[in-house]
Amino acid sequence: MTSTDGDGDGVSGDGTDRPHGDRAVLALAREDWRAAADAYVQAAFATFAGYEGFGYGAFGDRTEVGVAVADLCRASVCHRLAGATDRARNRAAQGALVAADARDHVASERVDEAACEEFVGVCRVLADDPDEAAAAFDRARDAYADAAVDDPAAATTRPIQQAGTDLLTHLSRPDDVAWDDVHGTGGDALGRRVRFLRSKVPEFVAARDREGKLHAARASTEYNTNYRCPACDATDVNYHSPAVLCLRCSAVVEER
Numbered sequence: 001m002t003s004t005d006g007d008g009d010g011v012s013g014d015g016t017d018r019p020h021g022d023r024a025v026l027a028l029a030r031e032d033w034r035a036a037a038d039a040y041v042q043a044a045f046a047t048f049a050g051y052e053g054f055g056y057g058a059f060g061d062r063t064e065v066g067v068a069v070a071d072l073c074r075a076s077v078c079h080r081l082a083g084a085t086d087r088a089r090n091r092a093a094q095g096a097l098v099a100a101d102a103r104d105h106v107a108s109e110r111v112d113e114a115a116c117e118e119f120v121g122v123c124r125v126l127a128d129d130p131d132e133a134a135a136a137f138d139r140a141r142d143a144y145a146d147a148a149v150d151d152p153a154a155a156t157t158r159p160i161q162q163a164g165t166d167l168l169t170h171l172s173r174p175d176d177v178a179w180d181d182v183h184g185t186g187g188d189a190l191g192r193r194v195r196f197l198r199s200k201v202p203e204f205v206a207a208r209d210r211e212g213k214l215h216a217a218r219a220s221t222e223y224n225t226n227y228r229c230p231a232c233d234a235t236d237v238n239y240h241s242p243a244v245l246c247l248r249c250s251a252v253v254e255e256r
């Protein structure tokens with residue numbers, strides 16, 4: 001899998017423009033946690049610098065800082081699975097610093113400051129610092145209340161919030177929480193979201209530790225296909241840009 005940039009616009013020709021992220025997915029499929037951690041760190045910094053994720057970078061109006069912090073969180077989980085707890089804490093602490101910097105100096109709206117606080121909270125969970133995590137989730141709750149957005153459900157699709165939701169659903173696999181599980185029916189979507197993060201992120205991280213596995217995130221999926229997983233015989237698949245993966249165990253079913 002290589003990234004192509006035929007027209008020189010800095011945007012690769014593949015569907016997601018996540019060459020490092022794609023390598024991370026393949027490493028997850030091999031259960032090579034150290035390689036996955038390294039690839040997610042590279043994805044984070046490449047995204048931050050505007051070399052991945054269609055070139056938005058961390059500091060523009062359409063900031064991808066949430067994607068960068070989410071990838072540092074994924075790296076942290078992978079380091080945990082590799083047994084490198086010190087590196088797991090380092091990645092989480094890096095993520096918290098980036099999120100706090102974005103909160104103070106990049107986000108221009110209160111609703112995005114709240115999303116940055118959510119990320120500080122998730123990073124502090126991953127750094128095994130529950131008191132700091134609780135304080136960050138309190139600040140996120142208060143910032144969302146201050147923001148008093150007209151349409152809370154629509155606010156969940158802002159870039160930083162969307163990156164947070166994507167991380168949450170990834171960490172929940174194979175249980176696969178859905179948007180409604182996180183946000184309810186919409187009226188108190190943001191308040192509910194913070195409560196969900198506060199209670200569920202520690203559970204998800206503990207579950208991944210217990211199972212010794214981080215599945216690939218859910219991309220587009222199909223059930224009862226003609227594919228058959230070489231590892232577990234399942235016929236349900238998860239289509240990622242570098243490979244067709246087994247939806248059940250995340251093994252590679254077919255390279256693309």
Ligand SMILES: [Zn+2]
Nearest residue numbers: 229232246249
């Ligand atoms: Zn399988």
